[in-house]
Every structure is written in C-alpha cells, then in structure tokens.
Amino acid sequence: MSDLPRTQHIIASGLVAIVGIWITYVSYTQEPAAAFLFPRMISSVFVVLALWTFGKAVLGRTNVGEGLDAAAMKNIAPGLIVALISVYWAAQTFGFYTASTIVFFSLISLYDSGPHAELKSWMRRLIITAGFLAVMYGLFAMVLNVFTPREIFF
Amino acid sequence: MEFLLYMGDVFTPVNFGLLLIGTIGGLILGATPGLSPTMAVALLIPFTFKLEATQGLILLGAAYTSTVAGGAVSAILLKIPGAPANIATTLDGHAMAQKGEGAKALQLSFLSSAVGGIFGVLLLIFLTPVLAQWALAFGPSHLFWLAILGVTVIGTLDSSSVVKGLLSGCIGLWLATIGFDDIMGAQRFIFHPAVSGGINVIPALIGLFALPQVITMFAKGRLDAGAEVIVVQKHPIGAAFREVFARWRALSIGTIVGSIIGLIPGVGGQIAGLVAYDQSKKFSPERDKFGTGHSEGVIAGESANNAMVGPSLVPLLTLSIPGSPTAAVLLGGLLIHGIFPGSDLFDNYPDVAWTFINSMLVGQVLMCIFGLYVAGLAANVARVPHSVMAAVVLGLAVFGSYSVQNSMGDVYVMAALGTGMYFLERFGFSAAPLVLGLILGPIAEGNFIQGSMIANATSGLGPYFFTGTLNLFLIAIVVSSILYSVWMELRNRRYTTKEDAMV
Numbered sequence: 046m047s048d049l050p051r052t053q054h055i056i057a058s059g060l061v062a063i064v065g066i067w068i069t070y071v072s073y074t075q076e077p078a079a080a081f082l083f084p085r086m087i088s089s090v091f092v093v094l095a096l097w098t099f100g101k102a103v104l105g106r107t108n109v110g111e112g113l114d115a116a117a118m119k120n121i122a123p124g125l126i127v128a129l130i131s132v133y134w135a136a137q138t139f140g141f142y143t144a145s146t147i148v149f150f151s152l153i154s155l156y157d158s159g160p161h162a163e164l165k166s167w168m169r170r171l172i173i174t175a176g177f178l179a180v181m182y183g184l185f186a187m188v189l190n191v192f193t194p195r196e197i198f199f
Numbered sequence: 200m201e202f203l204l205y206m207g208d209v210f211t212p213v214n215f216g217l218l219l220i221g222t223i224g225g226l227i228l229g230a231t232p233g234l235s236p237t238m239a240v241a242l243l244i245p246f247t248f249k250l251e252a253t254q255g256l257i258l259l260g261a262a263y264t265s266t267v268a269g270g271a272v273s274a275i276l277l278k279i280p281g282a283p284a285n286i287a288t289t290l291d292g293h294a295m296a297q298k299g300e301g302a303k304a305l306q307l308s309f310l311s312s313a314v315g316g317i318f319g320v321l322l323l324i325f326l327t328p329v330l331a332q333w334a335l336a337f338g339p340s341h342l343f344w345l346a347i348l349g350v351t352v353i354g355t356l357d358s359s360s361v362v363k364g365l366l367s368g369c370i371g372l373w374l375a376t377i378g379f380d381d382i383m384g385a386q387r388f389i390f391h392p393a394v395s396g397g398i399n400v401i402p403a404l405i406g407l408f409a410l411p412q413v414i415t416m417f418a419k420g421r422l423d424a425g426a427e428v429i430v431v432q433k434h435p436i437g438a439a440f441r442e443v444f445a446r447w448r449a450l451s452i453g454t455i456v457g458s459i460i461g462l463i464p465g466v467g468g469q470i471a472g473l474v475a476y477d478q479s480k481k482f483s484p485e486r487d488k489f490g491t492g493h494s495e496g497v498i499a500g501e502s503a504n505n506a507m508v509g510p511s512l513v514p515l516l517t518l519s520i521p522g523s524p525t526a527a528v529l530l531g532g533l534l535i536h537g538i539f540p541g542s543d544l545f546d547n548y549p550d551v552a553w554t555f556i557n558s559m560l561v562g563q564v565l566m567c568i569f570g571l572y573v574a575g576l577a578a579n580v581a582r583v584p585h586s587v588m589a590a591v592v593l594g595l596a597v598f599g600s601y602s603v604q605n606s607m608g609d610v611y612v613m614a615a616l617g618t619g620m621y622f623l624e625r626f627g628f629s630a631a632p633l634v635l636g637l638i639l640g641p642i643a644e645g646n647f648i649q650g651s652m653i654a655n656a657t658s659g660l661g662p663y664f665f666t667g668t669l670n671l672f673l674i675a676i677v678v679s680s681i682l683y684s685v686w687m688e689l690r691n692r693r694y695t696t697k698e699d700a701m702v
Contacts, residue, residue, distance in 0.1 A: 057626040061366065068373055071388060080385035082651070083644040084376045091369040094362055101362075109360040110627030120420035125618065128413070128593055132614040136597070137607060145597065149590045156586030158421050173587060181594055189249060191602040 053112045054102035058095070065095035127151050141193035142182060150174040202324050205553035208253070209561050217254050218558050221261025222565045226573045228262070229269020229281045231588065236266035236282050237524045238408040242592070244401050244532055245599035252536035252548070256555040259532050263525055264316060264559055265566045267504055271308040272570075275497075276301060284504035287472035291489065291496030298492050306439035306571060307494055308501040313567035314443065315454045315502030319509030320560045322458050326510075327556070330517035331542045337518070339650035340664050344673035346643035349520040351677050352463075354632035355684035363627045365681070370628075371636020372643065374398050374616075382648060393608035400531045402600035402609040403616050403637055407630045408524070409596045410617020416589035436571065442494060449479040449495035450502050457506030462513055475503030509559065516540050516552065519642065524631040527638050 069088040072081045101107050127148055135144035153173060159166035185191045208214060221243075228239040240259050247255030270281025275292035288308060295304040337345070350372065354364035377388045378397025389395050443450060453475040460471040479499035480489045489496050512529070514520045519540045521527035533540055544552045600613040620630050654663035664670060 054626060057622070061370075061623075061628075064370075068388070075385075075387070077383050077385055080380035080383040080387065083647055084373065084387060086647075087369055087372045087376070091366065091373060094366040094369060098362055098366060107627070109363060110625055113622075113625055116420075117418040121414055121417045124417035124589070125414060129614060129618070132597060132610055136610070141598075141601070145594055149594055152590040152593070153584075153586045156417065156419075156421055156589065157584060158586070177591065177594060181598060184246075185598050185602060189246070189602060191598070192605060193598075193601060 050112070051102065051105045051107075054107040054110070055099070057110075058099040058102040058107070062092075062095040062099040065092040068092070123155050124152055127155070142178060142186075145181065146174060146178045149177050201328070201549065202553045202557055205550055206557050208550065208554040209257075209558045213254060214257055214554065214558065217250070217258045218261050218562055218565065219569075221258045222265045222562055223569050223573060225262040225265030226269035226272075226566065226570055229266035230272040231281060231583065234266070234281070234412070234588075234592070235408070236263055236270075236284070237528055238412060238592075239266045240525055240528045240532075241401075241404045241408045242595050242599055244404070244528065244535070245602045247532055248535065248602065252533070252538055253551045253554045255532055255536065256529070256551065257558040259529055260555055260559045261562045261565075263529070264505070264508055264562045265570070267508060268309060268312040268316070268501070268566050268570055269573075271312070271497075271501055272305065275304045275308065284472055284507075285500070287476040287500030287503075288497055290476065290500075291491070291493050292500075294490070294492030295494070295497065300434070300492065302434035303439055303442075303494070304497050306434060306436055307443055307497050309567045309570035310439060310443045311450055311453065311498040311502040312505040312570070313563050314450060315457050315504075315506030316508060316563035316566070317560065318454045319458050319461060319506040320556065320563060321509070322462075323509035323512055323516075323559070324556055326462075326513050327516050327552075328545055330513065331545050334518050335542050337669070339646040339653065340667070341669050341673060342519075343643055343646040343650055343664070344670060344677070345518055345520050346639040346646065348673055348677050348680075349514075349639050350632055350635050350643075352680045353524075353635045354629075355680050359629075359688075360627045361681065361684045361688055364629055364632050364684075367623070367628045367630070368632035368636040371633040371638075372640045373636075374403070374633075375637050375640025376644065381645070391611075393611045396608075398612055398616075398637065399603055399609055400638060401535065401603045402613040404528050404531055404634060405596050405600050406613035406615070406617030407620045407634055408528075409592050410614070411621040411624055411630065413589045413593050413596070414618070414621040416585040416592075419585055421586075443498060446495050446498050448482060449499040452479045452482060453499040453502030454506045457503030458510050460503070461507030461510030471503040471507040472500040475499045505563070516544060516556075517542075521635065521638065524634055527631075527634050530638055 065088065068084070069092045072084040072088040075081055098107075131144050131148040135147065138144070139147070150170060153170050154161075154167075157166065157170060159169065185193070209218065225236075225239065228234050229236065240262050243259055243262055247258055250258065267282060267284050270285035271288045271292065273279045273281040274285040274288040275296050278289050278293040280286045280289050292304045292308060295301065350368035351365065354368035355361050373388075375398070377394050379385065379395075380387055386395075456475040456478060457471040460474065476489075476496055476499050479495055480486045483489070483495055485493060485495065511523045511526055515526040515530055517540075519530070521530045530540065533544075538544060538548055538551060596613060596617070597610055600609045601607065603609050620628075620633070624630065650663060651660060654660045657663065658666075665674070
C-alpha cells in the first residue's frame with residue numbers, strides 16, 4: 046500500500062473516469078455513427094479501465110504513483126503559473142521574444158539557488174537571459190526563419 | 200549488401216557535418232540529468248524541418264545513439280544516470296570513479312557502447328530488409344492488430360501498472376481521434392479551436408516528454424543539488440581497449456542481451472542494461488566484485504544499452520510500429536517529410552533508409568572517439584543549475600512547438616498535454632503508451648475502417664479480424680503481453696521505475 050493519501054488517488058482517477066465517461070457519451074450519441082465507430086471501441090475500453098482504476102482508488106488498493114506532496118507543489122506553483130501565463134497570454138500580448146525573455150529571467154530568478162540580495166547574482170541572471178535570447182533569436186528567426194507573433198514589442 | 204551502395208552518402212559534407220553535430224550535441228545532452236534521449240530527440244525535430252529527410256534523420260539518429268552513451272558520463276562522474284538506460288552503469292561506474300579510475304570507467308563505457316552499438320546496427324541492417332519484405336503480406340486486419348500490439352506491449356511493459364499503462368494507451372488513441380474524421384468529414388471531440396485540425400504529433404511529443412521534466416525541475420525549488428564532479432586521472436586508451444576485449448564474457452552478454460531486448464517493442468534501455476548487468480554478474484567468476492567498482496559491470500551495462508538502439512528501430516522501419524518512445528519520435532521525424540516506414544521506405548526511398556542506417560553505424564565510431572574527448576565538458580554541462588536547464592528546455596519547447604505550423608494552437612496543445620502528463624505521471628500513468636496511442640491511432644483506425652469495408656463485402660467482421668494464422672498470432676502476443684505483465688505485477692518484481700532514473 047502506498048503512503049499516498051487515498052483521496053489524491055480518488056481525485057486523480059475520478060477525473061480520468063469523468064473524461065472516459067464523457068468520451069463514451071459523445072462517441073455513442075454523436076452522428077454520423079460511422080465516424081464514431083473507432084472512438085466507440087476505444088471509449089468502451091477506456092471507460093472500463095478508468096472505472097476499474099477509480100474503483101481500486103476508492104477501495105485504497107492503488108499502489109502505483111508517488112502523488113503530490115505539499116512542498117513540491119509549493120515549489121512548482123510559481124514556475125508553472127509563470128510558464129502558463131506566458132504561453133496562454135503573454136506570448137501573444139507582448140510578442141514571442143519579449144515574453145520568452147521575461148519568462149526566462151523570472152524562472153531563473155525564482156529557482157536559482159544564488160542569493161537574491163546579491164547584485165552579482167542578478168547580473169549573472171541577466172547575462173544568462175541575454176545569452177538565451179541571442180541564441181533563440183539566432184536559431185529560430187535567422188536560421189529557421191520562423192515568423193513569430195511580434196505584437197507590442199519586437 | 201545494398202547498404203554498402205549508400206555508405207558514401209554519409210560522408211558528404213552536409214551529412215557528415217550533421218552527424219558530427221548530432222553526435223557531439225547528443226553526448227552533451229545525454230550527460231545532462233533530466234534530458235532523456237526521447238526528450239532530446241523530440242526537441243530536435245523542429246530543427247529538421249528545413250533539412251531533407253535523410254539529413255533530418257541523420258541528425259535525429261546521431262542524437263539518439265549518443266545521448267544513450269552520453270548518459271554514462273554523469274552516471275560515472277556524478278552517480279546520476281543521464282538517462283534511464285544508464286542506471287546499471289552507476290552501480291560500478293561511480294565506484295570506479297571514486298577509486299580514482301574515472302577515466303578508465305569512461306573509456307570502458309564508450310568502447311563497450313561502440314562495440315554493442317555496432318553489433319546492434321548490423322542486426323538492424325541484416326534483419327530490416329527481410330522483415331520489410333515479409334511485411335508486404337500484411338493486410339488491414341494485421342496492420343490493425345499490429346498497431347494495437349504496439350500500444351498494448353508498451354502500455355503493459357513500460358508502465359508500473361498494467362491497467363494504468365493500458366489506460367494511458369487509450370488516452371493516446373482517443374487524442375488521435377480528435378479533429379475531422381477522414382472518411383465522413385465529421386467533427387469529433389473538437390472542444391477548443393486549437394484542436395480543430397487534430398492534435399499535431401510533434402508539439403504533443405515535445406509537451407509529453409519535455410514539460411514533465413521541466414516541472415520536475417521546478418519541484419526541486421531553489422535547492423542546489425550540489426552534484427560534485429569527480430576529477431578524472433589520465434588512463435591510457437590502449438589499456439582500456441585491451442581490457443574491454445579481455446572482459447569478453449561481459450561484453451558478449453551485454454551485446455547479445457541488449458540486441459534481443461531491443462527487438463522486443465516496449466522494453467527500454469534501462470531493462471537491457473540491468474538484465475545484462477545481472478546476467479554478467481551471474482556468469483562472472485568475479486561476481487563478488489560487482490557493485491564495488493568492477494569493470495565488467497560498466498562493460499555489460501553500456502554495451503547492452505547501446506546494442507538495443509539499432510534493433511529497437513527494426514519494428515519501426517519494417518512494420519511502421521515504433522518499438523520505443525524514441526522510435527515513435529523518429530517516426531514523427533519521418534512523417535513530417537511525407538515518408539511512411541515499411542516496405543515503401545526501402546522500395547521507394549532506399550537512399551533515405553540506407554543512408555540513415557549507415558549513419559548510425561558511422562555514428563557509433565564517432566560517438567566513441569568524441570565521447571572520450573567530450574566527457575569532461577559533458578560532465579560540467581551536467582552541473583548546469585536546474586533553474587537554467589528548466590528555463591532553456593521550456594523555451595525550446597515553446598519555440599519548437601510553434602515552429603511546426605507557425606500556430607499558437609500547437610503551443611497551447613503542447614502546454615496542456617505536458618502539464619497534464621506531469622500530474623498523470625505522479626499517479627502512475629505513463630507518457631510512452633500515450634504517445635504510441637497518439638501515433639498509432641490513425642494507423643489502427645485507418646486499417647480498421649478499411650478492414651471493415653472488406654469484411655462487410657466478404658466474410659464479416661468477426662471472421663476477418665479474428666481468424667487467420669497471422670491475426671491469431673498477433674492477438675496471442677497482445678494477450679500474452681498483458682497476462683505476462685499482470686503476472687509480473689502480482690509478483691511485484693519490477694526491475695525499476697522511471698522515477699529512479701531521474702533522481
């Protein structure tokens with residue numbers, strides 16, 4: 046038996062089961078039926094396995110997976126929030142390179158083990174960020190000619 | 200001996216240059232803990248768009264080969280396996296480094312990797328054309344079962360839970376159905392405009408393999424791992440060369456075990472390395488020395504994990520079934536150039552197929568030569584702070600996903616799948632079967648629909664899909680792999696988990 050609280054497994058497998066039920070419902074109710082023949086096959090297996098997993102979680106018989114601990118989540122949250130804001134909002138608002146630079150600097154500042162009160166640490170972070178921007182611009186804009194959203198800033 | 204006709208193509212300036220870049224880059228990436236070979240190859244795919252198919256495959260193949268070998272550097276000098284395939288190497292390699300034999304351990308690891316790797320690629324060269332011709336006899340029902348086999352074998356063998364492995368495969372198969380149906384043109388599961396054209400495989404691969412690693416690095420917080428690189432003393436290469444062949448028993452066991460395991464879809468390099476290590480220990484007269492810094496442990500583990508690289512591509516190049524997550528990524532690299540593996544590849548694009556395979560053969564030699572020189576640099580790269588590594592990988596993932604179709608939708612898909620996969624992995628789900636489901640889904644569905652049409656006009660669905668020697672053989676393998684995994688799970692005798700490799 047895992048040390049992981051049973052509720053975490055119940056929530057995780059419950060969410061997967063809900064997705065499975067939704068897929069099965071859509072597969073069996075949408076038309077034309079011929080287009081949903083394969084999804085019906087998959088969703089039938091999917092929902093059985095998902096409910097099996099959920100049942101095991103409810104009975105406390107799940108013994109695989111380390112789950113989430115509070116300390117790790119506390120560490121993950123700031124980085125994940127910054128990354129998701131960048132992807133879903135900042136990239137198209139400020140432009141790809143500006144958003145990426147801000148995010149890169151934010152992430153290394155958040156997770157760098159160097160002291161925050163030291164000017165040297167901040168200079169190092171700025172230099173690394175400038176290097177990152179130069180490499181990414183060189184690779185994607187100049188070598189691969191990828192046209193990225195520019196928006197407010199370059 | 201058709202492959203010899205295309206050997207010269209490997210040495211054209213562009214191809215050889217890419218081979219060098221892939222090899223040296225792969226060695227450095229491989230030495231970086233947290234950057235698995237699959238993730239490294241997935242992140243490289245966007246850089247192959249501008250290249251010809253052969254050139255792109257040379258770059259990806261070289262990176263695959265050398266990331267597996269490069270992982271030995273951090274395994275030996277830092278006691279952190281660069282990839283799951285290098286777990287066995289930490290057992291004796293790091294102990295050797297602690298005894299002041301770090302250089303010797305690195306030399307033995309690269310030399311045995313090259314021997315194992317060359318044997319594995321030769322197996323690929325001689326088995327692939329035979330199996331590709333045999334694959335011509337496959338009809339839609341067989342290809343359908345093969346696709347299901349690919350998902351179930353990886354789902355059951357690569358996961359720590361059979362049910363969750365299969366469930367991961369189902370999630371992948373479902374994701375593959377999102378978008379417009381090919382035959383009726385009907386919309387299926389389009390719950391957001393970003394997925395209206397279906398889920399593009401490349402951003403999905405990048406998200407599923409790269410983002411969970413980024414989030415895992417976030418989870419470490421501001422802690423500095425403080426990995427201490429052991430300084431290596433000089434060691435004559437000639438002595439290492441002689442020792443590799445003097446330890447022929449460990450070298451043979453590693454090479455043969457790695458090659459056999461590589462041929463089995465779904466069984467990864469970590470299993471090859473650990474099984475070879477275990478078998479070498481059993482057959483060695485010096486078995487008591489294993490774990491204390493014995494050179495046979497390094498030779499067996501490293502020859503095995505590189506010997507499996509070539510054979511792991513046999514199912515991909517012959518039957519279009521990727522036998523491993525990295526092979527699935529390579530399939531993505533082929534598909535973006537409009538090339539479909541199987542007999543078609545060898546009949547219509549022999550230059551692409553043979554130049555790619557030959558480059559892997561030459562790449563093994565280059566990997567050995569450069570590995571010995573790059574090891575010191577690679578070990579220092581392994582000390583790059585995880586904050587910088589996470590930010591760089593995230594940046595590459597975002598830019599790489601966007602560059603596939605110049606679409607923000609792909610970036611959204613990458614971010615959503617990657618974040619979701621991190622949380623799923625924490626609860627025992629696995630990325631490999633999900634990716635296989637996503638890639639093999641269209642193959643399974645296309646052949647199922649085609650088979651259904653044939654069946655309706657002839658014998659009916661049941662007899663068409665469930666009778667015939669080949670159908671029954673494939674179904675038997677699907678059922679056997681599930682039963683075997685259930686039996687193994689009940690006995691609780693898993694060798695290791697992926698998490699162990701990423702510590």
